[in-house]
Amino acid sequence: MKVDFWLLSRDPAERVVAMIAERVLAGGERALVVAEDAAQREEIGAALWEAKPEAFLANGEAGGDHDAHQPILLSDTCEPANKASACILADGQWRPETLEQDRFERVFLLFGEDRREAARTAWRDVSAKDDLERSFYEQREGRWVKVA
Template sequence: MGAAFFYHLTRAPLEATLPMLLGKSLGAGWKVVVRGPNRARMEWLDQKLWLGPEDAFLPHGLSGGPHDAHQPVLLTVAGEAAGNNPACLMAIDGAEVATKEVQTLERVCILFDGTDEEAVQVARGQWKALTSAGCSAQYWSEETGRWEKKAES
């Protein structure tokens, strides 16, 4: 059984934090699916990942391509199948996460913008739903300038 890790973004934006987490996941040997709310947001994220430093390239692709099954990181939207058989799901912008995903994957990461009150409320609802269903969860905050675990259930 995996765990849900909640990342409360207050200092660094998504486009800076996500590559760090993706690098750690790939370093663990995991394939990853990144789930967002809509195709436009995932296309934006795709561009940000391509523009990263050359020495920190993250192999990835948008879902719907001919090589989805081989992508180490696959960018998807809610309702699309994770065609790369991931060990880790990273949900952004309030994308839904099912209890079964937390129970079957190695890790589920939920990244949310701490400056957006609606995003914070969505993440609180996800925390409550997942922990009430018996899922293990951790809450991580960067408010001090480095990531610290603030809560665990």
């Protein structure tokens, strides 16, 4: 399992979610996007639909009749009703349950400066787990760079 920590500086979470989700879908996988705030999930949903005019990123809010069929499911919990292999924690809040029972192959924690200390704590917690690969990314000159 992989856990990626992404420090947001220039791009908002909505744009970064769309970029990551596009890559997940291109690999033939599904994504679960988790954010506690309903307004943020709505913004993410709009960004996914508008990310690429020629090929929208289909998504839906959890709790509907078609959750199992959604390529990208937006939720306030870490329950992958769409059998997602990737979980994107878009609100900067670490959720240890993402590591339970091999629930996901990859987890992305997106966080800003205001959540840096909480992300450091999560980094240390993840470090204590066996069989986990962790990475840290930040934006430099408009590009995402793996720094750890």
